[in-house]
Amino acid sequence: MKSFKHAGRLAGLVFTLLAAPLARADYVWIETAGQGARVQVGELGAPQQTRLSDARAIAASGQTLALPAEGTRWEIPEAPAGDLRFSARTVDAAGTLEYLHARSGRQDTRTVNDLELAPTRPGGSTFRLYWKGEPVSASQVRVSTTAGWQKALRAAEDGSVTLDTPFPGLYVLVVSARMDGATVVDGRRHAEVRHTASLSFRVGE
Numbered sequence: 001m002k003s004f005k006h007a008g009r010l011a012g013l014v015f016t017l018l019a020a021p022l023a024r025a026d027y028v029w030i031e032t033a034g035q036g037a038r039v040q041v042g043e044l045g046a047p048q049q050t051r052l053s054d055a056r057a058i059a060a061s062g063q064t065l066a067l068p069a070e071g072t073r074w075e076i077p078e079a080p081a082g083d084l085r086f087s088a089r090t091v092d093a094a095g096t097l098e099y100l101h102a103r104s105g106r107q108d109t110r111t112v113n114d115l116e117l118a119p120t121r122p123g124g125s126t127f128r129l130y131w132k133g134e135p136v137s138a139s140q141v142r143v144s145t146t147a148g149w150q151k152a153l154r155a156a157e158d159g160s161v162t163l164d165t166p167f168p169g170l171y172v173l174v175v176s177a178r179m180d181g182a183t184v185v186d187g188r189r190h191a192e193v194r195h196t197a198s199l200s201f202r203v204g205e
Helices: none
Strands: 014-016 027-033 036-043 053-058 074-076 084-091 097-104 115-119 126-131 134-136 140-145 150-154 169-179 183-185 188-190 193-203
Touching: 027 084, 027 169, 027 193, 036 097, 053 074, 097 115, 115 169, 115 193, 126 169
Parallel strands: 027 097, 097 193
Antiparallel strands: 014 169, 027 036, 036 074, 053 084, 084 097, 115 126, 126 134, 140 150, 140 169, 169 193, 183 188
């Protein structure tokens, strides 16, 4: 993903819940099936054909996987074992530059994407949010599942969030961060920049 300039610093990040229960807010998430994986855009249960650019996928080993740099959907027929990461960017109708990050799996406590949720222990249900490898606190994390269950998690005093997993199926955790200051990318100035990160994993399947 290309680097960008911004006026904000780490302390200038504003973390917010992605969406109220009835509002819509797109994100990227990864669904695994058998040996493969699929990157989806939109919301769980309502994928969209949103065009993204600067797409990249990284295996748990650190290997960069072959992907088209631009498109509306990505299929990885044989996904390597372990946690998988994806990132890309887009510009919405209002001109907001959006960096979209996704991670599948909760075995690795390390982070790779600029904004990433990671478990505090392999396979655990307590997570920390990291910005470029540094722990930060999110005000809320949104959870959706294929069972139709949704919940908003609030951070504990140490900045972590803990999730109960009462239903089998796919869980997707989402958090969004707005950057302070304008950004210029590819010669275009963006007054607002947002990073959105998801973490997906399956339970009881």
